[in-house]
Each structure stands twice: as structure tokens, then as C-alpha cells.
Amino acid sequence: MTAVPKQAKIAALFKQAVVIPVLTIEKLEHAVPLAKALVAGGVRTLEVTLRTDAAVAAAKAIIAEVPDAIVGIGTILNPDDLSRAIALGAKFGISPGLTPELLKAAAASDLPFAPGIATASELMAALAAGFDTLKFFPAEQAGGIKALRALAGPFPNVRFCPTGGIGEANAATWLAEPNVLCVGGSWLCPAADIRSGNWAGITAICNSAMKSLKRP
Numbered sequence: 001m002t003a004v005p006k007q008a009k010i011a012a013l014f015k016q017a018v019v020i021p022v023l024t025i026e027k028l029e030h031a032v033p034l035a036k037a038l039v040a041g042g043v044r045t046l047e048v049t050l051r052t053d054a055a056v057a058a059a060k061a062i063i064a065e066v067p068d069a070i071v072g073i074g075t076i077l078n079p080d081d082l083s084r085a086i087a088l089g090a091k092f093g094i095s096p097g098l099t100p101e102l103l104k105a106a107a108a109s110d111l112p113f114a115p116g117i118a119t120a121s122e123l124m125a126a127l128a129a130g131f132d133t134l135k136f137f138p139a140e141q142a143g144g145i146k147a148l149r150a151l152a153g154p155f156p157n158v159r160f161c162p163t164g165g166i167g168e169a170n171a172a173t174w175l176a177e178p179n180v181l182c183v184g185g186s187w188l189c190p191a192a193d194i195r196s197g198n199w200a201g202i203t204a205i206c207n208s209a210m211k212s213l214k215r216p
């Protein structure tokens with residue numbers, strides 16, 4: 001199949017999300033209370049990264065026990081990770097970068113997928129594989145908003161979820177860019193709050209973010 005319908009799906013998912021927390025879940029027992037805390041703060045679209053041993057079980061638990069969460073899988077580095085995300089029933093997949101193997105596997109699958117890019121050449125590789133909704137990573141470190149604006153010149157139809165170095169202070173500025181659908185980041189769920197089980201604190205961060213960033 002072509003990547004086209006999936007692109008519409010992931011663009012719609014990103015747009016309604018506004019913000020996507022990047023979750024690194026170290027312990028399975030954190031997964032469900034963390035997801036519930038995020039959802040309680042109005043943040044429903046979650047990226048569970050495959051960075052920890054607990055990640056797959058954590059995503060599975062959230063999908064089973066937090067039906068209001070829209071669970072995607074992040075840090076997809078290769079076709080095996082992509083298969084893992086599909087087997088879990090993820091609603092979308094995100095990668096920090098791209099390889100020809102990953103693009104080929106993602107283009108052949110039904111999973112709405114946003115490959116990561118930081119340069120014009122990577123963007124062209126993604127476009128050539130049928131992907132026009134991309135993660136811009138690491139957003140601040142790879143040139144920030146100036147870099148994203150420069151990419152909008154030759155690639156006016158590409159839409160982004162910038163991630164990396166984004167937080168409460170600069171999220172609104174990124175979201176004001178016409179080619180930005182949503183922003184991602186770990187600031188909505190600080191590691192210290194997850195470790196200490198400060199779920200109310202995470203809900204408060206999300207409430208505040210959603211209040212200030214909600215589109216009219």
C-alpha cells in the first residue's frame with residue numbers, strides 16, 4: 001500500500017494532540033498511573049519510547065488500562081521496532097531519524113508513521129518514501145525555528161512535530177509556525193516526578209500546558 005492515507009491520519013493525530021509527551025518509562029508500575037495523570041491533565045496522545053526494558057510492557061498496560069490515551073510508540077530505530085509497535089496495537093509510530101530499511105518497512109505497513117529528520121537531505125529521503133508528516137529532531141539543537149523556516153521554503157507541504165529542547169517557555173512559539181502541527185517533549189512528565197510518583201504534579205504541568213497552548 002502507499003503511505004498516503006496514513007499520512008492524513010498521522011497529520012490529524014498530531015494536529016489534535018497539540019503536545020505529545022515523550023515518555024521514558026523505567027518501571028512497569030509507573031506506566032498506568034503516569035498515563036492516567038497525563039490524560040487527567042488533558043494530554044491524551046502519548047509517545048511511549050522503546051528506550052527501556054519496561055517499554056513494551058508499559059505500552060501494553062497503558063493501551064489495556066487507559067482507554068482514553070492515544071498511544072504511539074517512539075524511538076523506533078529499525079524494522080523490528082516497527083513490528084513491535086504494530087504488534088502492540090500502537091496508533092502511530094515515531095522515529096528520531098531514518099534509514100532506508102526503516103522507511104521501506106514503514107511505507108509497507110499500515111501504521112501511521114512520522115520519521116525523524118534534521119536536514120534537507122533526510123527530509124527528501126522521507127518524502128521519496130511517501131512521508132510528508134515528520135518529526136524535526138533534535139529541534140532546538142538542529143537549528144531551531146530558523147532551520148524549520150528555512151526548510152519551509154523548498155518543502156512547503158511538509159508538516160512537522162518538532163521535538164528536542166522544547167518546553168513550557170518555547171512551545172507556543174514553535175506551535176505558531178504554520179508548518180508545525182504539534183510539539184513533542186519530555187517536559188510534561190519530568191523524570192523526577194515519575195520516579196517519585198508525583199502524578200498530581202504531572203497533571204498540573206499538563207493542565208497548564210493545555211490551557212496556554214490550546215488552539216482557538
Ligand code: 3PG
Pocket residue numbers: 022096137163164165166184185186187
Ligand atoms: C525525544 O526523544 O524526542 C527527546 O528526547 C525529547 O527531547 P526533550 O527531552 O528535550 O524534550
